[in-house]
């Protein structure tokens with residue numbers, strides 16, 4: 459293992475961060491923290507045509523929400539910056555020129571029209587044009603002209619790019635932490651543009667220069683970058699940096715829930731679940747994309763769920779905090795095969811996290827959620843309310859409806875069960891039960907429980923007679939938290955009023971039958 463572990467998450471601000479990107483950030487974070495290393499955020503914004511306003515802020519906000527806070531990077535300081543590539547744009551030309559001087563790159567003067575024409579010509583023969591060792595001899599570039607000519611030409615205002623001169627028929631071999639040895643033949647590659655006509659570097663050039671200058675030890679990124687890696691290896695080699703080249707680790711794809719094909723940003727709308735960490739509105743199309751945060755996921759659940767999309771610990775433990783993940787994450791256990799996105803599993807994690815959070819921690823969140831529905835609760839009430847419902851919700855937002863009957867009249871009753879159970883010979887028992895309840899002085903769940911049980915014994919009544927009706931009268935339905943807890947939290951006056959209202963409603967219901 460290299461001594462100084464430095465990894466980077468290098469998103470391009472071309473839109474909101476897809477959940478696959480978040481997983482890449484997470485694995486980088488886990489790897490860095492697990493080895494006492496540094497997690498760096500680098501913004502790769504050299505493609506100005508694809509730049510999207512707000513995307514960078516979105517990325518930073520998402521990382522902060524998930525507690526994946528970079529140690530260096532845009533917005534986080536550090537000694538090897540700037541960390542935004544557009545602010546480094548003057549640094550790259552030097553390296554491209556160094557490659558030209560060493561004979562590993564060349565100037566290409568082909569106009570857009572020329573390139574279009576040659577591509578069309580190839581297409582008409584059902585072939586694809588590739589700018590490479592087999593075609594570069596026919597093109598308008600510095601390899602095909604005397605040195606004084608191209609040196610003179612680049613001094614004029616003619617437009618040109620610098621391309622990598624990829625050697626012919628050479629095996630390029632590198633180690634990948636997930637895939638082991640990976641081999642490409644250089645003939646599969648094209649002579650990638652390194653420096654564009656506007657003087658900006660391409661992704662390949664900027665990425666390699668920055669990884670080198672930022673002393674990146676491990677490149678952990680999505681599998682879609684695997685085919686670019688041989689080009690990167692050549693760049694390291696030709697720049698004389700192969701000895702300090704980072705190790706590569708290409709993460710498996712995240713697949714659609716069906717297991718067929720890569721999960722795309724459109725799948726969110728299609729399947730009805732979020733594929734982004736935070737809500738996002740695409741200003742150019744007016745499309746809205748939903749985020750895990752706004753859907754009511756806790757950041758801990760999202761992190762836990764994503765960590766297991768492509769990796770698992772040796773004992774298959776599922777619930778792990780960020781700290782535990784840092785401790786247990788082992789890159790050698792990353793899967794090669796794509797990981798199927800299972801939204802039900804994400805919800806399960808969320809439910810687990812909510813139910814495991816202490817009531818006192820949930821209290822302020824629940825208080826706010828209730829307030830958003832116009833329900834005023836003090837923090838003590840919110841804490842108890844959280845305790846009553848936390849096993850029953852998958853999302854924080856569900857707290858606002860789960861116990862609405864504490865704040866409003868019952869909206870609808872389970873009439874079928876009322877009809878079945880509101881029997882003439884029981885009604886008087888329910889009325890005296892209400893009276894008895896109104897006489898309990900310590901309205902704690904345990905005392906209420908004792909009193910009701912005593913009442914049942916004295917009157918020879920079973921649970922099956924008492925509880926369904928009591929529950930429906932208080933809440934409208936037969937399911938929910940403990941009746942004693944509900945009564946206690948509702949408070950005596952309100953509970954007794956509720957019973958009175960509901961019982962007279964039941965009377966009318968049965969009368970009208």
Ligand code: GLU
Pocket residue numbers: 467468469470502661665678679680683
């Ligand atoms: N800017 C690239 C992206 O958007 C980074 C790929 C890499 O990590 O090398 O994913």
